[in-house]
Amino acid sequence: MPIFGTTILSFIPGWSADGGRFAIEKTAEYGFDMLEIILPSSLDFDAKTTKKLLDDNRISGRCTLNLPANCHIPLYPEQATSIIKSALDKVAEMDGDFLGGVLHSAIGTFTGNPCTKEERIIIQQVFTELADYANKRNITIAPEPINRYESYVFTAADEVLDMIESIGKPSIGLHLDTFHMNIEERNFYDPIIRAGNRLKHVHITESDRGMTGEGNVHWDDFFKALATINYQGPLVLENFSSQITALVGPTSLWRPSKYNSEDLAKRSLAFMKKMVGKWYAN
DSSP, X not given: OOEEEEEGGGTOSSOOHHHHHHHHHHHHHTXXXXXXXXXXXXXXXXXXXXXXXXXXXXXEEEEEOOOOGGGOTTTOHHHHHHHXXXXXXXXXXXXOOEEEESOSSOTTOOOXXXXXXXXXXXXXXXXXXXXXHHHHTTOEEEEOOOOTXXXXXXXXXXXXXXXXXXXXXXXXXXXXXXXXXXXXXXXXXXXXXXXXXXXXEEEEOOTTXXXXXXXXXXXXXXXXXXXXXXXXXXXXXXXXXXXXXXXTTTTTOOSOOSSOHHHHHHHHHHHHHHHHHHHXXX
């Protein structure tokens, strides 16, 4: 059975000590099993205290990181390598085994051209080194492809999987997100089947970032594929409510949300459980 999780964005716009406590407590209260912690780019994050809070609330935690502009791998490979290694150290301090997120590029950084062969060589060299570093700490690192309006580096599952196969190390996997899949993939079934056991983390989010089941994501195809590969990892809710006003700009919530954050979280959790029950029972 997959693990039912949510991100801190269901509760807070970004990590802080007080906000993190609130997010952890709400995650447990709403009935989730896991909280995804999006690490701040400053890496001002008390891993040991956070681990204790998670344990006290009887939920697990996973970390992700989105690279800042000054760590865009094709332009700044050394800086990117350094910050991702530091993030892996934070994961290790929390006794974690996973780091996902937009680890291949800075969101919103473009050259005006497709990713070049030279850039892909740099990216593969960085991830080869990071895979070795992660392996020594028993951590899996999993980059997340995102849509063409946010990056030009990895926009689809095949691109990440091609790199994983070229590197050939077990400590690197794939992180998928249904919002980006809805824009970039031809369907919701084939990328998951190709990924197989290399799929390590999944963001569950509707095509408009609203209530799951009320948009254009082909959920039956998606969950059928997950059941086919017997995916047992986290299903992590990542939808947004304009009720959290600090999220409006960063997530382009230009129209008021139909639902508040509590309704989004609780009803989306029920939707995920319903779909797992439907497809994993077959």
